[in-house]
Amino acid sequence: FHGLRVARDIVDQDTVQPAYQRQVDLLTGKTVSYEVLLRWSDRVGGALKAPGAIADAFHDYHLATRLAFLMRKWVFRDAKQCLARGGSLPPISINASPVEFMRDDFAETFLAQLDEFDLPPGAIAVEVTEQGLIEPGPAYALRALRLLKDRGVSITLDDFGKGYSSFSRLLEYPFDGLKIDHAFVKNITLDASSHAIVDTIVSLGERLSLTIVAEGVETKEQSDMLTAMGCRIGQGYYFSPPEPAATALRIPPC
Ligand code: G
Ligand code: G
Numbered sequence: 001f002h003g004l005r006v007a008r009d010i011v012d013q014d015t016v017q018p019a020y021q022r023q024v025d026l027l028t029g030k031t032v033s034y035e036v037l038l039r040w041s042d043r044v045g046g047a048l049k050a051p052g053a054i055a056d057a058f059h060d061y062h063l064a065t066r067l068a069f070l071m072r073k074w075v076f077r078d079a080k081q082c083l084a085r086g087g088s089l090p091p092i093s094i095n096a097s098p099v100e101f102m103r104d105d106f107a108e109t110f111l112a113q114l115d116e117f118d119l120p121p122g123a124i125a126v127e128v129t130e131q132g133l134i135e136p137g138p139a140y141a142l143r144a145l146r147l148l149k150d151r152g153v154s155i156t157l158d159d160f161g162k163g164y165s166s167f168s169r170l171l172e173y174p175f176d177g178l179k180i181d182h183a184f185v186k187n188i189t190l191d192a193s194s195h196a197i198v199d200t201i202v203s204l205g206e207r208l209s210l211t212i213v214a215e216g217v218e219t220k221e222q223s224d225m226l227t228a229m230g231c232r233i234g235q236g237y238y239f240s241p242p243e244p245a246a247t248a249l250r251i252p253p254c
């Protein structure tokens, strides 16, 4: 359909690039990690655009596989370059969509690429969604996550609270962290229920020794309220949008 055709054209024209969004320590304002998101680049102006075609692309088996491979190549290269310049590099989190995660060679391909760039353990993390764990089945998903974790790739459960049976997922899989979905963060200062849900997720994360990241933080009021709840890390437009490597990681574009 139309969205996919647009996505395929853009991939073929090689006009995609990674954009890095800071994840910030709410108390100190320091960048503690990044989430990397795919962006189409406008060749002429260099402006970053993000049509909905991205989501379509990551749900198409072949396109998702190609994009994931390209994405890792760019991200690992950026990370390598950053380290080679003696820069300290906070971990970079890459999204794994359900369809790419479903491949039975997902972890092997990921790790082979990581080897190629010889990145230190802890440099790269992976975000998976509940759907990504459900579709391939628990035994397979667990095996893939273990392979990644054994090599120092930490695993975050993305969009926590948006699906269902999330609690059993926390028992089944060895997560290092979870991200509170922006739909809950959006209304924490306005709506008592959103406030209660986010507050409860933060406490749960603390008791399970998980690193909690609140997504979609757009205002100072939200940031302050999250801090008051004991949430340590925030991500969102209030701190910074997803930015090209040159800005976010302070390395020149290649
Ligand atoms: O930032 P944005 O609105 O473009 O993200 C749209 C959707 O596309 C989000 O669900 C996001 O997780 C997903 N997405 C963006 N970049 C990547 C990527 O590199 N890999 C995967 N699997 N999903 C991505
Ligand atoms: O699906 P995932 O959680 O990986 O995607 C994160 C999405 O959140 C991306 O589409 C990204 O562009 C978007 N995003 C980043 N910061 C903000 C923000 O402050 N507010 C909102 N609404 N979305 C954000």
Ligand code: NA
Pocket (backbone or CB within 6 Å): 035, 095, 127, 158
């Ligand atoms: Na994500």
Ligand code: MN
Pocket (backbone or CB within 6 Å): 158, 159, 179, 181, 182, 215
């Ligand atoms: Mn998310």
